[in-house]
Amino acid sequence: MDNNMQQIAVRAKEMRRQIIRMLASAKSGHPGGSLSAADIVATLYFSEMKVDPAQKDWPERDRFVLSKGHAAPVLYAALAEKGFFPKEDLLSLRHLGSYLQGHPDMLLTPGVDMSTGSLGHGISASVGMALAGRLDKKDFRVYTLLGDGECEEGLVWEAAMAAGYYKLDNLVGIVDHNGLQIDGPIVEVMSPEPLDQKWQSFGWHVIKIDGHDYAAILGALAEARVTKGKPTMIIAKTIKGKGVSFMENQVGWHGNAPNQEQAAQALAELE
Secondary structure, rough: OOOOHHHHHHHHHHHHHHHHHHHHHOOOOOOHHHOOOHHHHHHHHHHHHHOOOOOOOOOOOOOOEEEOOOHHHHHHHHHHHOOOOOOHHHHHOOOOOOOOOOOOOOOOOOOOOOOOOOOOHHHHHHHHHHHHHHHHOOOOOOEEEEEEEEEOOOHHHHHHHHHHHHOOEEEEEEEEEEEEEEEEEHHHHHHOOHHHHHHOOOOOOEEEEEEEOOOHHHHHHHEEEEEOOOEEEEEEEEEOOOOOOOOOOOOHOOOOOOOHHHHHHHHHHOO
C-alpha cells in the first residue's frame, strides 16, 4: 500500500471511530451503511475531490451528494476530519438545535452540497448539478453515493435516464452495494439486480469494484475521469457494518445505534 492509500486508510479508520461515537451519543441513527461507505467517502474527500474548507462556497469545488441521506454520519465524519467544522461537534448529532441533523441539511451544515433524505432525490439533484456545470462551462465534477436498496426507487432510474441522455461525463455515481436494507437482503425485498446491466442500459459506463480496496476505488475514479461522453457508475461491493465484528453483515444494525457497552467494544476493535 503506497503512502496515499495509507493516509486514506488512517482517515477512514478515524471516520469509523467517529461514526460509533456520534451514534452512541445520539442513541439513534444508521451505523451499518455509514460504516460500509467509509472507505469510499474517505477516498473521495482525502484524495479525489477538489474541496477547500476555507472556501465552503467555492464555485469551482467538486460536489458530493449523499443520495442515501440516512448515512449522514459518514459524511459528517469526513467533513469534520477535513476541517469543515470541529470534531467535537460530532457528538451533537441528532440533538435538538444541532446543525448535524439525522439527514444532511445544506442550509445548516458547512460542506454539505445538497439536502438529502428521501431516497432517489440525491442522484436526481446530482444530475441537475452536473448539467448546470456543463451549461456554465465549469470543470467541477459531481459525485453521488447511492445505496443498493435505494436503487429500488423509480426516481433513481428517471435520473439515470436523464444523465445518460445528456451524456454527463462530469457525473460519477457510486453504489454502496452492501446487499442489505432495513427490511432484509435486497434480493429478497425488491431485487434491483442485475445492477451493472441496468446502469449500462441507461447509457452509463459501469465499473465494478471491491468498495474496501483503496487501489480499486482510486483506479475506478481515475477511469471515470478519462471516460468521455457518458456518466460513470461505480458499483462497489461492500460489507454492511464494516470494521465492527458484531455489526458486519447484520441487517439489525441498519438503523440501530450502539449502547455504551457496544460502542466501547466497537471502538476497541477499531483501535
